[in-house]
Amino acid sequence: MELKRGTRVADEIIILPIGAADPALIEFLSLTVGQAFGRDVRAGWAAMAPDFAYDPVRRQVHSTMLIDRIEAMPHAGDPKVLGVTEADLFIPIFTFVFGEARLGGRAAVMSVARLRESHYGRDDDPRVLYRRAEKEALHELGHTFGLVHCLDYGCVMHFANTVEDVDIKGDGFCAKCERRLATRLNPRRSPG
Ligand SMILES: [Zn+2]
Numbered sequence: 515m516e517l518k519r520g521t522r523v524a525d526e527i528i529i530l531p532i533g534a535a536d537p538a539l540i541e542f543l544s545l546t547v548g549q550a551f552g553r554d555v556r557a558g559w560a561a562m563a564p565d566f567a568y569d570p571v572r573r574q575v576h577s578t579m580l581i582d583r584i585e586a587m588p589h590a591g592d593p594k595v596l597g598v599t600e601a602d603l604f605i606p607i608f609t610f611v612f613g614e615a616r617l618g619g620r621a622a623v624m625s626v627a628r629l630r631e632s633h634y635g636r637d638d639d640p641r642v643l644y645r646r647a648e649k650e651a652l653h654e655l656g657h658t659f660g661l662v663h664c665l666d667y668g669c670v671m672h673f674a675n676t677v678e679d680v681d682i683k684g685d686g687f688c689a690k691c692e693r694r695l696a697t698r699l700n701p702r703r704s705p706g
């Protein structure tokens with residue numbers, strides 16, 4: 515998406531494919547994320563391969579290393595960046611993670627690998643994949659806006675340990691998280 519004239523770059527959200535990505539999914543996420551957060555979203559196509567964070571023993575990619583790399587990238591203004599990868603992600607204390615985010619920070623990453631039905635031996639269903647990917651994107655970006663895990667099962671900030679958890683939880687923010695998010699999205703600025 516093109517930046518509109520006069521748009522404040524600082525408010526952007528960038529969806530950054532890490533390695534090969536499905537352009538249709540990136541486009542879909544750009545639209546849904548833009549609606550949810552009320553911000554301009556653009557897909558960043560700067561080449562970023564996940565190889566440097568690949569762990570050959572675990573055969574997975576260390577998500578924290580991706581986040582560190584994104585945060586170290588030069589960005590105009592102060593955008594939020596969501597990396598999207600097909601690679602299976604991990605952090606050392608977990609077998610896998612659907613994604614990871616820096617709380618109140620710039621960067622988040624999410625993996626599509628375990629959101630696909632084929633990962634569980636079932637036929638792929640794009641609609642199921644997109645619904646899960648939307649929840650995961652909102653969840654991780656929610657963390658970058660300072661939201662923590664929510665006890666409400668209907669809330670997208672509820673922690674998901676399995677893909678069933680992802681399917682059960684809602685695809686929007688509960689009233690409490692919505693209020694908290696509003697204060698982060700529109701911080702009261704002192705004059706001058
Ligand atoms: Zn989380």
Ligand SMILES: [Zn+2]
Pocket residue numbers: 664665666669670671672687688689690691692
């Ligand atoms: Zn909530």
